[in-house]
Amino acid sequence: MNDNRPHRTDGQVLRVDNLRIEVKTDAGPGPVLVDDVSFTLRKGEVLGLIGESGAGKSTIGLASMVYTRSGCYITGGKIVFLDQDLRELNGDQRRRTRGVKISYIAQSAAASFNPALTIYEQVCEVAVRHGLMSFAEAKREAVKLFRELELPNPDVFGDRYPHQVSGGQLQRAMAAMAMVAKPDLLIFDEPTTALDVTTQVEVLASFRKLIREHGTAALYITHDLAVVAQIADRIMVLRHGKMVEQGDATQILQHPTQEYTQKLVAERVAASTHEFVESDDTGEALLKIDQVSASYRTLVKVINGVTLDIRRGDTVAVVGESGSGKSTLARIVVGLLPREEGDIRFGGESLPPRLRDRSKDQLRRIQMIYQMPDVALNPQQTLLEIIGRPVSFYFNKSGDQVRQRVKELLRQIDLPESFITRRPGELSGGQKQRVSIARALAAEPELIICDEVTSALDPLVAEEILRLLKRLQDELGVAYMFITHDLGTVKRIANKVAVMLKGQLVAFGSTPKVFAPPFHPYTELLLSSVPEMRSDWLDEVLAKRRQLV
Known part of the structure; x- marks a missing residue:
């Protein structure tokens, strides 16, 4: 093995001094994305980067490899890696550094x-x-x-x-x-955000073990304070590209000094202590799923004998680990995956298994909001075209009628009417998700399936989206099937919960009842896997799992 790479004897791996990153366009200078950020990182040390969407976390992480996204430029500061300023290297030297001396672990392994x-x-x-x-x-x-x-x-x-x-x-x-x-430096960019809580525990434990055994320095980018508490030695809080505060992980989590950090911590605490939503079981079922099974061209059933119902005004959370069948059940309801057994009735009538066999009105009454608006929204279309499409398709409106309806929907989701000419690339992550909600509302549905709609958002933006969904439900009486792996979100919004495991429904009922002892064993595992904002939580959970084994 050829490894003649330099190593500092004092343990310092990375030093970033007064980093500044700006956007530049043909029209001239754009916004400053990162402004005067400094930090150091030593061998075996983990620095957690925390902040809301647009805070500059990923931009700083990528800049540590002297890499910026298209249109962004490092215009100030030093990035000193093992005594060498990476900004002084040529293109070939930088490429020999990335992936070898510095490695990057992205949010989506599948991508x-x-x-x-x-x-x-x-x-x-x-x-x-x-x-x-x-x-x-x-x-x-x-x-x-x-x-x-x-x-x-x-x-x-x-x-x-x-x-x-x-x-x-x-x-x-x-x-x-x-x-x-x-490598001497690892950059983790939201690596567990899309994972269910039980899998997240295993992956976090693996990452921590890897860092400790190899003595690798690491930047850990996340918006979840409870996750960073399990792995970081120090935390830097960012907002609008500036450092808010930096310090020991315990100090930041238990005794933050700055108002913004205090707000982040308070929001995380509130999410973990929120009271369950009570269930109202009066009225007829809007959606009734009866002994439904389906498979993907194999003999193995991915959904097996599922029965549940959703009433008007209900929010039914569907929870479970990756591969449990949550999103597959949603695909069956909307007709993207035809059911092989059982029946689905909506508003008293049986829904055809296949999407193509359903009437336009049946399609209109059930809408879906997807996890990743970047994938779900056409980047080439304006919001008028994106939101206006279901208005014209379902209600045969055109021209000024569509424009006026889109403006109404923008007001309904708390976006300015002036956004009507914008494209998705000009919006923040939270704004894009609001547009996805508006597009679903444009069809005037009775049921909206929300597939992990807050999992990629930071806590403050996610809370705004949850409040918006609740307000719209109160105003419009719409029902939600809310697919999620975040049990904190379940507490905040769901009056009923369906727990799925390996394609089967293992528990269904009012949220307080399902999440109260005596638990189904898998429900208990889910509840015990929700991260807590203290550094010893992961060790406790791992010890409990070893006892069970």
Whole structure:
């Protein structure tokens, strides 16, 4: 193995001094994204970067590799990595640093892996391409990392393709890919945001173990204070590209000095202590799912004998780990995956299994809001076109009628009417999700299926979206099927909860009843896996799981 890389004897790995990053366009200078941010990072130390969407967390993380997104430029400051200012390196030198000395672990492993290559081929690629190891050496290192990360059958795990493993396993495989070249610095960019709580525990434990055993320095970017409490030694709080405060993790979480940090901490505490929403079981069922089963072209049923109902004005949360069947159930309800057994009745009439066989009115009455608005909204269309499409499709309106209705919907979701000419790329993450809500409301539905609609948002923006959904429900009487892995969100918004495991419904009823003893064993596991904002929580949960085993 060829490894003649420099190492500091005093342990300092990264020093960022007075970092400034700006947007530049053909018309001239744009906004400042990062302004005068400084920090240091030592070997084996983890610095958590916390803040709302647009705070500059990911921008700073990428800049630590001297990388910026298109249109963004580092215009000031130093980025000193192992005594070398990375800004002084040429393009080839920077490329030899990225992925070798500094590795990046992204939020979505599924989007980061090539589906046509085996996991071995992708995990070993960096070390082989940069001449650090032969493929055989890299493969042995990969197996060692798979074992450290507690992946199943580590000796043959890498022979699989990305689609053949779970989301949590793929996230850990991406950590192995980042570590195979033995980097000095790891950058974790929201790596557990899209994972369910039970999987998140396993992945966090694996990440922490990896950092400790290899003594790697790490930046951990997240908007979840409870998650960063389990892994960070120090925390830096960011807002609008500026540092709000920085300090020891315990101090920041228990005794924050700045008003903004106090607000973040208070919001997290409120989410964990919120009272359950009471259920009202009066009235007829709007949606009735009766013994429904379905499969994806295999003999294995991904949904098996599910029965539940949603009444007008209900918010029914559907919870469970990755692969439990939550989103699949939603696809069956809207007709994207035809059911093979059972019946679904909506407003008293049976819904055809296939989307193409449903009437326009049946389509209109059930709408869906997706997790990632960046994928769900056409970047080339204006908000007038995006929101106006269902208005013209379902109600045969055109011209000024559509424009006036879109303006009404923008007011309803608390966005200015002037946004009607904007495109998704000109909006924040929270604003894009509001547009997705407006598009669903444009059809005047009776049921909206919300598929992880707040999971990619920071806590303050997520709270705004939840309040908006609740207000719209009170005003319009719409019912929600709310798919989520965040049990704090379930507490805030759902009057009923359906717990799913391996395609089956293991518990269903009012939220206070389902989440009160005696629990179904899986419900108890879910509740015990919700992170708490204290540094010893992860160790306690792992100890309890070992006792159960």
